[in-house]
Amino acid sequence: MSEAPAGKPAQGRVVARPRVGFLGVGWIGRHRLEAILEAGAVEVAAIADPSVEMAAEAGRLAPGAALVGTLDDLLDSGVDGVAIASPSALHAEQAIRALAWGAAVFCQKPLGRTADEAQAVVDAARAADRLLCIDLSYRFTEGMRQIRELLAAGELGRVHAVDLVFHNAYGPDKPWFYDPALAGGGCVMDLGVHLVDLALWALDFPQVNEAAGKLFAGGEPLAGRSDTVEDYAVATLELATGAVVRLACSWRLQAGCDAVISASFYGTEGGAALKNLGGSFYDFTAERYRGTARETLASPPDAWGGRAAADWARRLAAGERFDPAAQRLVDVARVLDRIYGR
Template identity: 30%
Template sequence: MSKQLRIGIIGSGGIARAHAEAYGQLDNLVIAAVADIIPGKAAEFIAQTGLAEAQAFDDHRKLLELDLDAVSICTPNVAHYQTTIDALRAGKQVMLEKPMSVTLDEAVHMTQVAKETGAMLNIGYQPRYDPNTVLVRDLVQSGQLGKIYYVETGGGRRRGMPQGTFIRKDLAGAGAVVDIGTYSLDMALNALGFPKPLSVSAYSSNHFGTNPLYHPQASAFEVEDFGVAMIRFENDIVMNFKISWAMHMDTLGATMFLGTDAGLKITPAGTGPWSGVFDGRVGSITLYHDIQKHNTHSEIPLIDHKLNLFHEKVRDFVQAVRENGPAPIPGEQIVRSQAILDGFLRSAELKREVEIHIPEL
C-alpha cells in the first residue's frame, strides 16, 4: 500500500470546504493542516469540517514548515501568487484554484519557480473533467472543422453577482472576467491547443453591481460585472470573448468554432438566473457541415454521466502526487489564459487595443 498522503489547505473559505470534502472521499490521505490569515478562522474551519487530525495556523508559512506532500491554495485571488511561490519553494506539490493569478508577470514567475524547484503546479479547472468538454476538445482537434478561423466563447448570467471578496478589487483583482470568464476561456483554448495570443481589445462595465437595485453591497462593488473582447491569436485565429454576472438578456449565446470545413456550436446546461456560462456542464453539441453541397447539421449525442467534476479534479491531482507525475493542468498552459485576462484588464482600462507579450518559459 502506498504511504498516507498529508495535505494542507491554505485559505478556509467556501471553496476550501469543497476541497476538504473531495479529499475526504479519497483513501490513504489525511488533511494535516489548515491556514487562514484571519485569526481563529482556520481553527473554526477544522472544527466545522471534523478534521480531527489537522493543525490550525494563522500564517501559511508556518503550515509549509510541516511535513506535507501537497497543498490546496484556496485564498482570494490576489494572494495566489505569493502563497504559491512560498509553497513551491517549500517543496510542496500545489493545487491552485483558478484564476492562476492577477497579472501575467505573476503567472510567468509562478511557472518558472515550479520548474526551478521541480514541484508540481496544477491549476484547478474542473470543467475539463466533463466527458462532454473532452468530446468538444477531441472534435475540434480531429481536423473535421478544417482550419479554424473564428471562435466565440463566454456566456452571461441574467442575475448571478456574488458578494464578499469577489467584488473587492484588492482581494479579487477583477470580477466576472476572472471568476467565470476564465472557465469559458479555458474551454475554448484547451480545444484549440492553447494558441499564442497576440492582442486584446476589451470593454468592461459594472452598471449592475454598483446599483443598489441589483446588488446589496453596491457601495462596495469595485470590479466589472460585464466584459467583452476581441482577441487575436497566432495562425490568424480571432476570438470573441464575452461574459456577464448580470444583464437584461437571457443569454449571450453559445460557444462556437467556425472552420473552413465545418462549424461546431456548444450550449451550456442549466436553467435559472445563475446559469448560462461554462463553469458547469454542456447542454448540447451540434456540428454544422455540408453533404453533397447540401447544408446540414448533426446533433452530437451527449455523454450521460454522474461525475462530480470537482471531485474528479482533486482525485486526478492526488493521483499525480502519488505517482510523481506531471501536473494534470500545468501552469504552462494557463499562462496563456492569464496573458489574455491580463491584456483584457489593461485594454478595458486604457480603452484601446493592447499587445500581448509572453516571455519564454
C-alpha cells in the same frame, strides 16, 4: 518522496500517502477537500482558515487533520502539497512560499492578478521541481473532454470561430472581489479566465495575435476607473490560426435564469458546443453539429466539479514533479492582461 505510487509496495514496504494541507476552506475549499478525500490518493493532514468555524466544519470532513493557524503552520506540519483557496490577492505569494518550501501546489484561479505574478509562480514551481495545478474545472466536464477530442482529431475541419459565454445572475459576496488591487479585476478575472482557458486549451494553445476587450460597471463603461471592477465584459481574440474568439461574461446580469454558460466551436466540417441546462451552474450538455443536424455527446449527470482537485492529488501521489504545461497558465494570464489593457 518515493517514486512508487502511493499505497503501493516499494521493495517490500508500503509507501505512505502524500500529506496535503488546505489553506482556505470556504465553500470552494471544502468542496475540493471532499473531492480529494474521495479520490483516496493523499492524506489530508492539516487545515488553516482565518474562520475558526469554517476550519472546524472542514475538520469534520477530515477528522484526522490538524487545525492550524497559518500557511507557515501548514508547511511546518510537514505536508507534501498545499491546496490554496484564499483571496486572489494572496494566491501568488502563498503559492511561491509553499513551492519554495518544497510542497506541490493546487491553487484556485486566478494563479496571479497579472501575467507577471503568474509567471513568478510558474518559475518557482520550475525551480523547486514541484507539481503546480490550477482549478480550471470546466476542462474536466465530460462535454468539454469530448469536444476537445473532436477538435484534436480534426473532426470539425478548420475551426474559424469560437463563441464563449459566462453570465452569472449573482455576484461575489465578499468585498475584496470588488477591490481592483485585491482581486486584479472583476468578472473577467473571476469568470472570463475559464472562457479564455477553455478556448485556448481546446485548440491546443495557438498563439494569440490580438486581444481587446470592453469593460462595463453598473451599465457604464469602466473607462479607467480605479475604484471598482467590471461587472460586464466582451472581448475578441484573433488567433494565429486565423480563428476569431468572442467571449462575454458578467455578474448580476438580468438574464432570466441563474446562469448562461456556453462554449461553441465552429469549423468548416461542423460544430460542437457545451451549454448549461435550465440556467444550472452544474448541469451541462455537449452536442455536435452537422449542418442543421445535431447529436448529443454528453449529458447530465456528470460530477465534474472536483475532478481537477482529484487529478492533482492522484498526480502528486504518483510522484509527478514540475509539469512544463504549467507555462500555459501564463499564456492565459497574458490574454487577460490584454483584455484589461495592461
